[in-house]
Amino acid sequence: MSKAYTRDKQSVSPLEWLATNLGRLLVSLFVPGITFVVLWRVFIFLRDGQAPQWITAIVAIIWGVGGALALFFVANLVVDQFSDQWKKRLHPFIFVGPAIVILTWYLLVPTLRSVYASFFDADGEVFVGFENYVYAFTSPAMLESFRNNLIWLVFVTGLSVGFGLLIATLADRTKPAFETVIKALIFMPMAISMVGASVIWKFVYEFRPPGAQQIGLLNAIVTGLGGDPQAWLLMQPWNNLFLIAIVVWLQTGYAMVIISAALKGVPAALLEAGRIDGANELQIFFKIIIPYIRGTLITVSTTIILFTLKIFDVVQSMTGGNFGTQVIANEQYTQMFRAFHYGRGSAIAVILLIAVIPVMYYNLRQFAQQTEAF
Amino acid sequence: MGAKRQNLLGKLFVYGVLILVAALWTLPTIGLLVSSFRSGDDVTGSGWWTVFANPSEANLSLANYRVVLGIAGEGDEGASRFGGEETLNLTAAIVNSLTVAIPSTLIPILIAAFAAYGFAWMDFPGRKFLFIIVVALLVVPLQIALIPILRDYIKLDLSGTFLGIWLAHTGFGLSLAVYLLYNYISTLPRDILESAFIDGASHFTIFTRLILPLSVPALASFAIFQFLWVWNDLLVALVFLGATPEVEVLTQRLLGMLGTFGADWHLLTAGAFVSMILPLVVFFSLQRYFVRGLMAGSVKG
Numbered sequence: 001m002s003k004a005y006t007r008d009k010q011s012v013s014p015l016e017w018l019a020t021n022l023g024r025l026l027v028s029l030f031v032p033g034i035t036f037v038v039l040w041r042v043f044i045f046l047r048d049g050q051a052p053q054w055i056t057a058i059v060a061i062i063w064g065v066g067g068a069l070a071l072f073f074v075a076n077l078v079v080d081q082f083s084d085q086w087k088k089r090l091h092p093f094i095f096v097g098p099a100i101v102i103l104t105w106y107l108l109v110p111t112l113r114s115v116y117a118s119f120f121d122a123d124g125e126v127f128v129g130f131e132n133y134v135y136a137f138t139s140p141a142m143l144e145s146f147r148n149n150l151i152w153l154v155f156v157t158g159l160s161v162g163f164g165l166l167i168a169t170l171a172d173r174t175k176p177a178f179e180t181v182i183k184a185l186i187f188m189p190m191a192i193s194m195v196g197a198s199v200i201w202k203f204v205y206e207f208r209p210p211g212a213q214q215i216g217l218l219n220a221i222v223t224g225l226g227g228d229p230q231a232w233l234l235m236q237p238w239n240n241l242f243l244i245a246i247v248v249w250l251q252t253g254y255a256m257v258i259i260s261a262a263l264k265g266v267p268a269a270l271l272e273a274g275r276i277d278g279a280n281e282l283q284i285f286f287k288i289i290i291p292y293i294r295g296t297l298i299t300v301s302t303t304i305i306l307f308t309l310k311i312f313d314v315v316q317s318m319t320g321g322n323f324g325t326q327v328i329a330n331e332q333y334t335q336m337f338r339a340f341h342y343g344r345g346s347a348i349a350v351i352l353l354i355a356v357i358p359v360m361y362y363n364l365r366q367f368a369q370q371t372e373a374f
Numbered sequence: 375m376g377a378k379r380q381n382l383l384g385k386l387f388v389y390g391v392l393i394l395v396a397a398l399w400t401l402p403t404i405g406l407l408v409s410s411f412r413s414g415d416d417v418t419g420s421g422w423w424t425v426f427a428n429p430s431e432a433n434l435s436l437a438n439y440r441v442v443l444g445i446a447g448e449g450d451e452g453a454s455r456f457g458g459e460e461t462l463n464l465t466a467a468i469v470n471s472l473t474v475a476i477p478s479t480l481i482p483i484l485i486a487a488f489a490a491y492g493f494a495w496m497d498f499p500g501r502k503f504l505f506i507i508v509v510a511l512l513v514v515p516l517q518i519a520l521i522p523i524l525r526d527y528i529k530l531d532l533s534g535t536f537l538g539i540w541l542a543h544t545g546f547g548l549s550l551a552v553y554l555l556y557n558y559i560s561t562l563p564r565d566i567l568e569s570a571f572i573d574g575a576s577h578f579t580i581f582t583r584l585i586l587p588l589s590v591p592a593l594a595s596f597a598i599f600q601f602l603w604v605w606n607d608l609l610v611a612l613v614f615l616g617a618t619p620e621v622e623v624l625t626q627r628l629l630g631m632l633g634t635f636g637a638d639w640h641l642l643t644a645g646a647f648v649s650m651i652l653p654l655v656v657f658f659s660l661q662r663y664f665v666r667g668l669m670a671g672s673v674k675g
Contacts, residue, residue, distance in 0.1 A: 047535070053466060057473040060536050064477035068484050076578045091577050092501075095492030098485045099552055100504055105526075106545025107511045110519035117521065167395060170388045178389070184661070185396045188403070191657035192650050193606030195625045199632065199646035200406045203422065215421045217405060249399065257665055281384075310515050313608045313625075317632050329609075332517055337613070342521050349517040356513045367509045 024081040035074045039067050072098075111353065118347035122340065132347035142348070145328045149309065151240050152247075152327065156308045157301050159248045164255025164300070169285065171256075172263050183260065187253035194250065194313035201246045201318070207231040236324035243325060246314050251307070255300050262296035263289065302359055309355055328352060410438055410643035417640040438644035464645055466620075467627040471605060471649075473536055474615075474623055478543035478604045479597050485544065486551030486596075487559075487589065491581050493552070494560035495567060505556070511549040519545070520613050527614065534618030542614050543607075547600050558592035559585060594663045602653050602664075624649040 042063045046056060072094065079090045121128050136142050167186060171179045189197060206216030210228055214220040219229040232242045266289055274284045290297075312329040315321055321330040328348060336345035408422040411434035425432040444463035492498075493505050523542060524533065532538035562585065570580050586593075608625040615621050622630075628649055631642050657664060 043537070053469050057469050060473050061476050064537065064540055065480045065484075068481045072484070072488060080576070089498075092492050092496045092498035095488045095496060095577070095581075096498070096501075096504065099489035099508075099548055102485065102541070102545050103508065103511055103548055106519055106523060106542065107514050107516075107549070108507065110522035111514060113522040114518045163395075167392065170392050173385075173388050174392065178392075182392050182396045184658070186399045187661075188654070188657070189399070191602060191653040192403075193608070193625050193628075193653070195608055195628045195632070196606075196646045196650050199628065199642055200402045202632070203405045203409060203643075204402050213420050215418065217401070217421070217423070220421050220423070249402070252399075261665075306513060310517065316608065317629050329515075329517060333609070333612075336521055337616070345521055349515070349520070352515045353518050356515060359513050360510055363509055363512060364506065367506065 028078045028081050031077055032074050035070050114346040114349050117342055118350050120343050122343055124342050132343045135344055136347045141326055141331055145326045145331045148240050149328050152308050155244045156247050157304045160251040160255045160304055161301050163252040164259050168256045168260035168263055189250045190253045195317050197246055198317040205232040234323050239323055240325055243314055243318055251304055258300050262293040266292050406643055410647045414640040438640050442641055442644045464648055467622055467624045470621055471623040474539055475601055475604045477540045479601045481540055482544040482547045482551045483593055486548055486555050489552045490555035490559045491585055493556050508549050508552050516546045534615055539614045542610055543604050551596050554596050555592055562588055595666045598660050598664045605653055
């Protein structure tokens with residue numbers, strides 16, 4: 001139909017034109033109409049649903065995924081009714097459009113809105129200038145958060161990358177089967193939620209008064225060695241380090257896996273040349289291997305820094321930010337959803353954003369360098 | 375001779391250190407696993423390692439799991455208190471977690487794959503500028519979006535709905551997804567596409583018939599990454615599902631149990647383990663894809 005239409009383009013009378021295009025018009029209106037009605041009906045069913053939970057769940061999953069698929073198909077069908085020239089213009093919008101719309105709604109515009117809201121009071125009504133930022137840089141809770149986040153950044157990044165490098169280097173010198181098992185065991189915590197990890201570590205840090213049976217592993221070891229049991233999570237400021245240990249436990253596997261892959265890429269000839277020149281293993285490690293995988297180490301460190309900057313779950317579930325363990329992301333959550341101070345919550349979020357700008361700049365510069373092929 | 379002995383010692387040292395570290399890393403999880411089979415009095419009365427000291431008195435059972443899954447029998451401890459109550463039935467939370475996690479994984483993949491194809495193989499004005507935005511958004515912390523999006527959701531009645539949290543996870547995962555999939559799709563050989571075009575195939579056909587099947591490794595990598603991320607997420611769930619108990623996911627329920635625990639340590643252990651089973655299975659069966667995904671995109675906001 002579409003081909004016939006283009007060929008006879010010059011000669012058709014208005015009536016014929018209407019007849020050929022009526023079909024297109026119907027398709028363009030009817031199919032999307034039906035799709036929307038069906039999606040809407042199911043939405044109402046889900047919203048008011050009295051069905052058993054698992055049925056609602058299955059319907060919801062099919063509706064959500066199927067709906068997204070259906071919208072793409074329908075949009076494509078509608079565009080296919082246009083002339084070839086318009087098709088060429090409109091197709092990219094179907095492919096790229098949804099992603100851009102969602103990114104704009106969920107990240108781009110919210111960034112601007114948060115910056116705007118950070119200059120207003122708790123309810124977002126009265127302009128207060130830099131008051132929220134003054135609060136963010138002077139209130140005791142925020143100063144404590146800055147201090148703690150700095151401790152977190154240094155220790156989590158240093159220890160995770162350090163342990164990861166150590167384990168990857170050692171494992172590289174063992175038999176492959178052994179290496180696989182060891183790496184899987186150390187990588188495993190990556191699959192566990194931080195809330196789950198918190199439950200696990202409650203059994204390490206649990207404190208019972210002296211004389212009672214210790215059920216926390218750490219105190220059992222301490223008392224077994226003749227020491228006094230400690231309430232680890234209440235010991236300021238050391239309790240931060242005990243929380244940090246949990247995240248190091250989670251992140252070392254990540255660092256190890258990435259570094260391990262980089263180590264496999266170090267050319268054997270290079271190491272051999274070093275050995276022939278009489279370098280010992282330590283020298284080879286520091287003079288050849290480390291410089292060779294420097295790029296990977298930087299990437300891994302950056303990723304862990306970004307992750308640690310926003311650390312939330314562990315603090316929320318272990319101490320709730322009490323006992324001197326507050327961090328920026330948890331303080332932001334507290335301001336938003338406990339104190340309902342949207343202005344302060346936004347200002348703290350903007351501070352987090354400013355903290356990642358160097359990384360964003362680096363990413364964009366990297367992209368600009370590779371961009372000739374784009 | 376001396377060199378050989380030194381070599382052997384070095385080997386012993388390497389293997390010894392690795393075994394020690396791996397044991398240290400696994401010990402906390404083993405403690406939780408053992409505790410989850412013990413009764414409430416045992417868990418609070420003695421350390422989990424005492425089970426290994428006198429195994430005959432260990433008294434392990436699956437009772438805690440039956441209670442947290444809401445299938446407790448008469449004899450199970452805590453069954454009378456929690457047996458019929460919704461408050462501790464993790465089965466509901468598991469179903470909710472699945473209902474949140476599956477679409478929150480598939481929808482961003484679908485949208486991102488379309489976009490990645492568009493960026494890689496289509497020509498349109500603003501292409502480079504839009505992709506620069508995607509790259510810039512890679513590291514934007516999602517905290518920046520919580521308040522504005524929650525306000526939208528309250529206006530649109532989306533707060534506490536599955537649709538709302540799917541879209542939120544889609545929005546927060548999308549830039550990484552587009553970036554990763556673009557990197558993959560743009561390296562597919564150009565000839566395949568060109569010959570398909572000559573045969574008269576449309577973009578849509580090429581995408582669904584050719585590009586999607588070819589991109590399965592990249593799609594799988596991101597899928598595992600995103601699934602684990604969503605399943606383990608606490609913050610987004612707290613913010614966008616927080617006020618609605620019927621849609622609570624596992625991490626929220628566990629957090630609630632952590633807050634009120636004390637008396638119910640034994641149930642908490644079983645609950646925590648229940649929450650880990652699925653990610654661990656996904657993780658160990660698809661580890662290779664997961665690692666590949668981690669390496670391809672190591673920055674996420």
